[in-house]
Amino acid sequence: xxxxxxxxxxxxxxxxxxxxxxxxxxxxxxxxxxxxxxxxxxxxxxxxxxxxxxxxxxxxxxxxxxxxxxxxxxxxxxxxxxxxxxxxxxxxxxxxxxxxxxxxxxxxxxxxxxxxxxxxxxxxxxxxxxxxxxxxxxxxxxxxxxxxxxxxxxxxxxxxxxxxxxxxxxxxxxxxxxxxxxxxxxxxxxxxxxxxxxxxxxxxxxxxxxxxxxxxxxxxxxxxxxxxxxxxxxxxxxxxxxx
Ligand SMILES: O=P(O)(O)OC[C@H](O)CO
Ligand SMILES: [Mg+2]
Numbered sequence: 001x002x003x004x005x006x007x008x009x010x011x012x013x014x015x016x017x018x019x020x021x022x023x024x025x026x027x028x029x030x031x032x033x034x035x036x037x038x039x040x041x042x043x044x045x046x047x048x049x050x051x052x053x054x055x056x057x058x059x060x061x062x063x064x065x066x067x068x069x070x071x072x073x074x075x076x077x078x079x080x081x082x083x084x085x086x087x088x089x090x091x092x093x094x095x096x097x098x099x100x101x102x103x104x105x106x107x108x109x110x111x112x113x114x115x116x117x118x119x120x121x122x123x124x125x126x127x128x129x130x131x132x133x134x135x136x137x138x139x140x141x142x143x144x145x146x147x148x149x150x151x152x153x154x155x156x157x158x159x160x161x162x163x164x165x166x167x168x169x170x171x172x173x174x175x176x177x178x179x180x181x182x183x184x185x186x187x188x189x190x191x192x193x194x195x196x197x198x199x200x201x202x203x204x205x206x207x208x209x210x211x212x213x214x215x216x217x218x219x220x221x222x223x224x225x226x227x228x229x230x231x232x233x234x235x236x237x238x239x240x241x242x243x
Contacts, residue, residue: 019206021238022186024117025173026149027064028128030192031210033104033138036063042096043074046089052078056214064193066129066155066163067093101137107210109230111145112243118148120241127173127189129155129163151176165198170205188238190230194219208233 030036043062044054058077062070071086071093080089117124126146128135132154139146146152151173155163159172174187189200189207194215200207201222209223210230220226227233236242 019188019238020186021188021206021240022122023174023177023179023182023188024122024124025127025170025187025189025200025205026124027189027191027193027196028126028135028138029130030063030107030212031190032107032110032126033142034107035101035104035138036192036212038097038100038104039063039093042093042100045096046084046092047078050078050080050083056216060194060215060219064129064164064191064195064199066160067131069163097134098137101134102140104138104141106142106145107230109233113230113233114145114148116235116243117240120235122240123150123177123179124148125150125173125176126152127169128152129169131156164193164195165202167199167203170200170203174203174205191223194222197223206238 026032028035029039039062040054040059043059047054058074061073061077065073067090068086071089074089075081075084075086114124126149130138135152135154153160153169153173153176155169157169157172159175160169162168170187170189174182174184184204185206187205189196189205190210191197191200191207192210192212197207197209197220206224208225208227209220210227211220213228225237234242
């Protein structure tokens with residue numbers, strides 16, 4: 001944990017920067033880790049059992065949400081209400097995901113960005129709708145890199161009463177930096193999902209979106225910046241030291 005003098009120095013350094021960014025919060029699925037594809041294949045498989053096809057308009061509504069919220073959207077939007085419960089959907093999905101998550105890989109540009117921000121002493125956190133047990137499985141291979149995070153807030157944290165697009169998870173993550181001078185507009189959020197972008201905006205934070213290429217572009221309008229890849233991120237756009 002840093003001392004008050006270091007926190008003050010960072011605020012003084014940031015005061016001349018246009019966006020005044022001092023802290024970063026990362027989403028995880030589809031942003032740090034290439035795990036959204038696992039959710040996609042599991043949902044395609046479940047839906048095919050009912051003779052239906054999964055598409056990106058439904059994916060866009062589910063991604064970034066807590067499991068039960070996503071499950072409720074799935075059964076409603078696919079017309080499976082009364083045939084498949086959200087709870088049964090989650091059970092079937094978990095059976096598939098459990099074997100896939102330990103194979104999770106980093107998204108392009110993640111390692112460079114995390115190591116750079118760490119070297120610049122920018123405090124970082126993760127705010128993921130994923131619950132703790134899945135977080136542990138997904139991050140098995142990435143412990144060293146993720147040890148640079150100041151903290152992690154998962155979807156089943158009691159502080160997260162309402163899932164994304166509510167701001168709860170980002171506000172909880174901001175609070176856990178334990179910096180009494182930190183203001184939401186000093187925080188840069190990285191997200192891949194429309195609901196996550198809305199949550200960051202509702203928390204009054206800046207947000208860079210790195211959407212999947214299949215996502216409808218009209219769902220990306222609410223982000224401050226949209227990138228095809230984290231490899232395109234320029235720290236200086238946000239007053240942070242360049243790579
Ligand atoms: O994108 P995350 O990390 O908030 O997690 C989202 C869900 O687990 C899957 O969409
Ligand atoms: Mg995500």
